[in-house]
Amino acid sequence: MALIVDDLLRLPVDLGMKVLQAIADDADAMTLKTERAVREQVLKTQMQFERGDLPEEEYRATMSQLRKRLDEVKGV
Amino acid sequence: MKSMLRTETQSKRRWRYVYAIIPSRKEHDFGQIGLDDENVYTIHYREIAAVVSDSSTKTFEVLDYGITHQQALEKIMKEYCVIPMSFGQSTTEGDIKTFLSRNYPKLRIYFTKLVGKTELGLKVTWKIDTTIKEIASSNIKIRAMKHQIEGKPLEKTYRQRLTLGTKVAEELTKREEKIASEIFARLGRISADAKMNKNLSDEMVLNAAFLVDKTKEQDFDTLVNTLEQEYGEKLLMKYVVAPPYNFVNVRIRS
Structure with a gap:
């Protein structure tokens, strides 16, 4: 019963978050289409890392993805 | 001939990559912890110093060097109170000395706020x-x-x-x-x-x-x-x- 209650309460929140995530993903895909946009994201990530907002592991993973994205938009 | 070679090498390595500013009169060698394993050392103006390494290039790729910058800064922080520099601050030794002397009063105020904290x-x-x-x-x-x-x-x-x-x-x-x-x-x-x-x-x-x-x-x-x-x-x-x-x-x- 508790599980059903929890699910019921979580559902709208989860739904909202999924919709927001989908919008964010679309926005990311849209904005990371140019070299400049990827570069801006790289600098933002570096700043978050320098300020301790991003753990090293997450920083390395994000930078690796951004490197790939940069190669893609440059057509390498 | 020797002096010509030295001048040529010096001009190729004319850039100083800056990691931090610290309050110190004493020259300090932090070892080869810089970008491209370069030696990290201090450039002084009175009791304030920029912590730098030499380089033949003015710009560095953040995707390749971002981690090294942060790791060097963390090592410097273990020994000194720092005004940290964001990635990519690179200029000539002359410009650094000018910057330190021009901003000396402001930097001193910052250190008053930061030292011991x-x-x-x-x-x-x-x-x-x-x-x-x-x-x-x-x-x-x-x-x-x-x-x-x-x-x-x-x-x-x-x-x-x-x-x-x-x-x-x-x-x-x-x-x-x-x-x-x-x-x-x-x-x-x-x-x-x-x-x-x-x-x-x-x-x-x-x-x-x-x-x-x-x-x-x-x-x-x-x-x-x-x-x-x-x-x-x-x-x-x-x-x-x-x-x-x-x-x-x-x-x-x-």
Whole structure:
């Protein structure tokens, strides 16, 4: 019963978050289409890392993805 | 011939990559911890110094060198109070000396603020499931709405479910603001300075930086533990030592 209650309460929140995530993903895909946009994201990530907002592991993973994205938009 | 070669080498390595500014009269060699394993050393103006390494290039790729910059800065921080530089600050030795002399009074004021203190970055996040359960049991309106929907098919209660979700989110935001300001105020009282930053995710309650006197670090730790006990069922708290970017903002290159 508790599980059903929890699910019921979580559902709208989860739904909202999924919709927001989908919008964010679309926005990311849209904005990371140019070299400049990827570069801006790289600098933002570096700043978050320098300020301790991003753990090293997450920083390395994000930078690796951004490197790939940069190669893609440059057509390498 | 020898002097010609030396001049040529010097001009090829004319750039100085800057990691930090420190309060020190004494020349210091930090070893080969710089970008491209270069030696890191100090350039002085009176009792203030820029910590640099030599380079033949003015710009560096952040994707390749971002980690090294931060690791070098962390090593420097172990020995000195620092005004940290963001990635990519590179210029000539002459420009660095000019910068230090022109900004000497301002830099001294910054060091008065920073010496003997540490920046501690605190991140507080919801234990979201526990919190939602708690909201459901304590808020009468939400409890009533939940009872109305329970057991009914999804397609017939879609609107009510969205309304319920909105109410839960509103209640969460209300609690977030109250808890964030309380934690910020309590930790702020034992700090020399404090700054509230933008939350980095929906589940984050507070993202703040505190400038704490080293003699009060233990008090800060004890208070975080007390807060963890008070809010432990609802919140996760984590703090890290970070370069004091939140309390000084200096760039040698614009």
